[in-house]
Amino acid sequence: MEKKGILLVISGFSGAGKGTLVKKLMETYDEYALSVSMTTRAPREGEQEGVHYFFTDRERFEKTIAEDGLIEYAQYCGNYYGTPRAYVESQLARGSNVILEIEMQGALQIKQKIPEALLLFVTPPSAAELERRLVGRGTETPEVIAKRLARAYEESEGMDAYDYIVVNDVLEECVEEVHRLVDAARCEPIRRTEFIKEITEELKGFAKGAE
Numbered sequence: 001m002e003k004k005g006i007l008l009v010i011s012g013f014s015g016a017g018k019g020t021l022v023k024k025l026m027e028t029y030d031e032y033a034l035s036v037s038m039t040t041r042a043p044r045e046g047e048q049e050g051v052h053y054f055f056t057d058r059e060r061f062e063k064t065i066a067e068d069g070l071i072e073y074a075q076y077c078g079n080y081y082g083t084p085r086a087y088v089e090s091q092l093a094r095g096s097n098v099i100l101e102i103e104m105q106g107a108l109q110i111k112q113k114i115p116e117a118l119l120l121f122v123t124p125p126s127a128a129e130l131e132r133r134l135v136g137r138g139t140e141t142p143e144v145i146a147k148r149l150a151r152a153y154e155e156s157e158g159m160d161a162y163d164y165i166v167v168n169d170v171l172e173e174c175v176e177e178v179h180r181l182v183d184a185a186r187c188e189p190i191r192r193t194e195f196i197k198e199i200t201e202e203l204k205g206f207a208k209g210a211e
């Protein structure tokens, strides 16, 4: 049976609780690995190089693009963000499910290039709850909150390109739901192509013997 892990793309509205969800998923199960992105945006207070992001400048980012070192990248609010290829490929090969917490443009690139990736979109139960969570954080001004809600409206138009929409109401239930979806995805034919090929070949041998 295929040992390769699943490439799990997680996007969602700002304020949907993606970060907490991913953290809890990683704490609860040991078969997940989190990809660390490369970005040209400046580190925020408390962010560490190689933990939250690999921080770099535009020149080095573009060099990495030219060398095909990223499996996807996008510009978001004037900065580049991208997923380094090497870590993702090595973790998938050793059987870990690799999580990419990325925005929609990058998610759609992944879907095109790697059809067997699993795309999840995380949302709160309602727009009112999204607003409540953004206000509740207490870290953003009303203008920023209004911008994030406007962006959420734009992003809602792309939600149907995802494989699953995951409603994050009660965190623990949401973590279990994501894990169940990943488990079920493993059995889909698109992720069992090697197995299908092998067993078909073996059966061909038997069929020939019976001729």
Ligand code: 5GP
Residues within 6 Å of the ligand: 037, 038, 041, 072, 073, 074, 076, 081, 082, 083, 101, 102, 103, 104, 105, 106, 107
């Ligand atoms: P932030 O600057 O708030 O850390 O991230 C801004 C947005 O960029 C978030 O939606 C985040 O999910 C997304 N993002 C982070 N890393 C990547 C990446 O490697 N590729 C893409 N396409 N988006 C990313």
